[in-house]
Amino acid sequence: MFAVERMIVSWMTWRYKAQLDIAHAGNQFSILSHDVITVDVVQPTIAVSSLFSIGAIRVRDNDDVLRIHLNVLPLDSSKTAITFSYLRSDAGQARAFFSHILKSTGFHQLYELSRLILGRCDNFVLSPSCFDGWSPEKKETVRSYFLPTLFKDEAERHLEDFCAGEADQRNVS
DSSP states (O other): OHHHHHHHHHHHHHHHHHHHHHHHHTTOGGGEEEEEEEEEOSSOOEEEEEEEEEEEEEOSTTOOEEEEEEEEEEOSSSEEEEEEEEEGGGHHHHHHHTHHHHSOOHHHHHHHHHHHHHHHOSOEEEOHHHHHHSOHHHHHHHHHHHGGGGTSOOTTSOOTTTTOSHHHHHTOO
């Protein structure tokens, strides 16, 4: 049953991509809406390029899901840009879903972004120097949070003990 469900998601994503391809070919870039956050970081720690769905939120008559593009890009040694993109027609629902991230600041915002990335994204890279600096306990915490999200939606759990200690606060995202 899981394989059939994944095939349906794959087909729905292909249809979504076809819609974006048509818009791109016609220079209709206004089909997407974006929210950009720039955060100060101690060092660049993560890069993300991911498309994911919020499966519980149905947005169209054809029972499709809300899709989000998330890009995290270090701009320089002390700034990172986070871009949320979605169809303009889905912007209201997307912003409501991400309001806790868009309206927060500082450490709490980075914590929520970390939960989102580990819970919903499968295409990210961590800085080796950052990862190597994590304690074995923190590595296990991240692994045990991430792995269950591969096969079912558990992304709303809290990331227990992820941010303990001053060093961890600087490197949360």
